[in-house]
Amino acid sequence: MIVFSGAALDRAPTLRRDTGWLEAQRAQPKAHAVLMSERGVWIGDGRLAFERPSAAAVFLGLMDGAPVFADYVEGREPEHGRPAGLREAATELPATEAALAAYAGSLLAWHRRHRFCANCGAATEPRDGGHERVCPACKAHHFPRTDPVVIVRVSDGADALLLGRQARWPEGRFSLLAGYVEPGETLEEAVRREVLEEAGVALDSVSYVASQPWPFPSSLMLGFSAVAERGDPTPGDDELAEVGWFERAELEAAARGDGPLMLAPPYSIARRLIDAWLAEPGR
Numbered sequence: 001m002i003v004f005s006g007a008a009l010d011r012a013p014t015l016r017r018d019t020g021w022l023e024a025q026r027a028q029p030k031a032h033a034v035l036m037s038e039r040g041v042w043i044g045d046g047r048l049a050f051e052r053p054s055a056a057a058v059f060l061g062l063m064d065g066a067p068v069f070a071d072y073v074e075g076r077e078p079e080h081g082r083p084a085g086l087r088e089a090a091t092e093l094p095a096t097e098a099a100l101a102a103y104a105g106s107l108l109a110w111h112r113r114h115r116f117c118a119n120c121g122a123a124t125e126p127r128d129g130g131h132e133r134v135c136p137a138c139k140a141h142h143f144p145r146t147d148p149v150v151i152v153r154v155s156d157g158a159d160a161l162l163l164g165r166q167a168r169w170p171e172g173r174f175s176l177l178a179g180y181v182e183p184g185e186t187l188e189e190a191v192r193r194e195v196l197e198e199a200g201v202a203l204d205s206v207s208y209v210a211s212q213p214w215p216f217p218s219s220l221m222l223g224f225s226a227v228a229e230r231g232d233p234t235p236g237d238d239e240l241a242e243v244g245w246f247e248r249a250e251l252e253a254a255a256r257g258d259g260p261l262m263l264a265p266p267y268s269i270a271r272r273l274i275d276a277w278l279a280e281p282g283r
């Protein structure tokens with residue numbers, strides 16, 4: 001399963017608009033809230049540390065009939081657990097709880113960054129269990145953002161993958177090329193533009209593989225695979241310091257943790273795409 005996905009929740013999008021229903025859920029004995037602070041999500045003994053939801057908690061959904069909320073902890077310490085960054089949570093928590101943490105983190109981050117109307121500047125108010133904000137002054141409706149990012153595994157159709165190193169990464173760390181989708185672009189166009197821009201490589205075929213919520217703070221990684229002629233890749237903008245083809249043997253060693261090449265962590269879709277190719281080369 002893709003990490004940060006599979007929360008196994010019923011998000012109850014119709015029910016949550018009913019404030020009477022929502023308040024009854026909040027008061028239920030089984031109601032519990034994921035806790036987030038600026039230091040991360042609260043965990044204890046490898047599990048999420050839940051508390052009763054506050055009046056301000058946003059509604060995530062129903063899990064086995066129990067209402068699940070998310071609360072932003074400000075100015076107090078929860079009784080149990082400790083804060084963990086979402087990358088740490090991805091490796092410490094069971095998959096369904098890592099997905100809940102990602103969902104809670106993205107939704108709460110959106111609320112903190114959208115307190116004021118982008119249209120007129122007035123303070124906005126949460127609605128729909130926390131899945132919308134409404135401006136009382138100009139009546140604009142604001143919805144949680146998800147920023148699409150394409151990430152692409154480019155192979156030479158035989159035994160090598162195209163990887164790049166961002167200028168801010170340490171020596172030896174390489175990953176698949178990725179970039180934000182721009183307005184007016186299809187996903188496939190964004191894939192082709194990014195690879196041409198960042199590496200000077202023109203892609204032959206491009207096909208969609210899988211996606212991953214990426215809560216830093218609210219991206220959606222859209223994973224593609226592509227095939228290209230080898231050519232001579234060169235960094236085309238300031239983003240990449242190095243770019244090049246890596247042979248299967250180097251990639252296999254890196255996946256085992258051997259050698260100078262360092263790949264993305266196992267919970268990332270970048271790594272999932274590379275590992276899938278290693279298991280079935282030539283794509």
Ligand SMILES: [Zn+2]
Pocket residue numbers: 117118119120121122135136137138139140
């Ligand atoms: Zn407004």
